Amino acid sequence: MKTILTILILIFNLTLFSQVDKAIGDYQFSITTKDGNLTEWKLTLNENGTFFFQYYSNVKFEIPTEKNIYGKGKWTMKDNLITFICDEQNDLDKKYTLNFTNSNARFIIKSPKNKTDQIIKTRVKFLKSDIFWIKGTEIFKIEN
Template sequence: MNYLFLVAFIFTSYCAQAQNFSGNYNQIINIDDGGVIVYELTLNPSGRFEFHFYRKLICKICKEENQYGKGTWRQEGKYIFFTTESTDLNENYTLDFTNSKARFHKSETNLLFTESNIYWIEKKQLAKL
């Protein structure tokens, strides 16, 4: 009987690690005055990622803001590690995700950034679409 539990545990652990976490993740924050903040992340099956941050605040001096990042990602268990090479950076793609780390939080549908050199991405949780 203990043998069956061990086999079931190993099989479940393997399936959880072998799961494919590629896909689209986002968080949309609607502000009461009509403004919006959007975080979008695409993890491609090829191991490449793209990130888009959009902010539109409603005030006289505010303007729409877009920031982009891209690079490579790799999965280790429930953790995702990001790297941005110098060739990934240009006038449009300015966010460097090197040293950024995220983990799956509570389920395989919520990705939580736990570490990053981009201070405002830490503790940001994105939901899988």
């Protein structure tokens, strides 16, 4: 009985780790308007539990026209919910100004149970954040 229980626990843990492995990678979303304005979000989730985020915009009628805003910190995932954490002393400085503490995102992937031809792009959707303009943003995984 103990052997069966141990095997079931191991299988369950492997399933959890495989979801985290699937989340690791680069994500990007870009919008280009007819006027040639560009807005771009990039997120990298690293295997060691760190992340990097870049928001870039090039809008002709804003001052300054070009903006780069960065964030970094640590991330964890449980039940497809990614939690972002920033250490104010180590992760925030003149370059990395975005504080992702109190930010959560849903990791969305096509379920292995879904046998249809429906295409579901792997993505991260921000559900909650103190960064007001990131809530609701979906950033899609760059497939190699």
